[in-house]
Amino acid sequence: MSWKKVCKATDVAPNTLKKFWIDGGIPIVIANYGSGFAAIPPMCPHMEEPLEISGVISNCVLTCTKHLWAWNLATLEQHGTETEKDIKSYQCKEENGDILALVEEEIVYEFDDEDDMDDDSFFAKS
Numbered sequence: 452m453s454w455k456k457v458c459k460a461t462d463v464a465p466n467t468l469k470k471f472w473i474d475g476g477i478p479i480v481i482a483n484y485g486s487g488f489a490a491i492p493p494m495c496p497h498m499e500e501p502l503e504i505s506g507v508i509s510n511c512v513l514t515c516t517k518h519l520w521a522w523n524l525a526t527l528e529q530h531g532t533e534t535e536k537d538i539k540s541y542q543c544k545e546e547n548g549d550i551l552a553l554v555e556e557e558i559v560y561e562f563d564d565e566d567d568m569d570d571d572s573f574f575a576k577s
Contacts, residue, residue: 454544454551457481457490461548468513470503477557479541481550484511484524490543490552495520496536496560513538536560 455473463469463483470480470493480502482489495502495515505516512530514521521530522538529537539560542553 453553455554457543457550457552459548460488460545460550463488463550466508468503468506468508470501473552474554477554479552479554480506481543481552482506482508482513482524484508484513486511487525488543488545488550489513489524489527490541490550492539492558492560494560496538499560499562 457471457473457479458481463481465483465485468480468482470478472478478493480491480493482491491502493501493503495505495517497515497518497520500515500517502515507514507516511523511525512521513524518533519531520534522528522534523530527538527540539558541558544551
């Protein structure tokens with residue numbers, strides 16, 4: 452396990468996310484939430500939605516716009532009533548203008564079979 456340089460801090464503008472590949476192809480998203488950085492897997496833990504496309508950061512909260520799951524990026528706590536799973540992260544730090552992540556192995560989520568439903572089924576009334 453070692454610290455890996457992911458990018459320069461200036462590569463990710465405040466309140467945005469950007470995807471990078473490190474250590475032989477491990478995908479990682481760096482989130483700049485204004486007062487710090489978080490290093491997270493590239494997919495929302497809900498339905499495999501790419502966070503670099505559907506993620507929005509406001510007031511330190513990352514929201515996946517696909518189904519409105521949200522997390523506080525400073526604490527990684529769930530935010531709002533819709534969110535049902537924790538977001539995982541790599542330990543991350545800023546050093547000499549670089550963003551470093553502590554990577555032992557790629558973080559992946561296990562998705563439930565029920566999460567494979569399409570949006571029409573998800574939003575259908577019972």
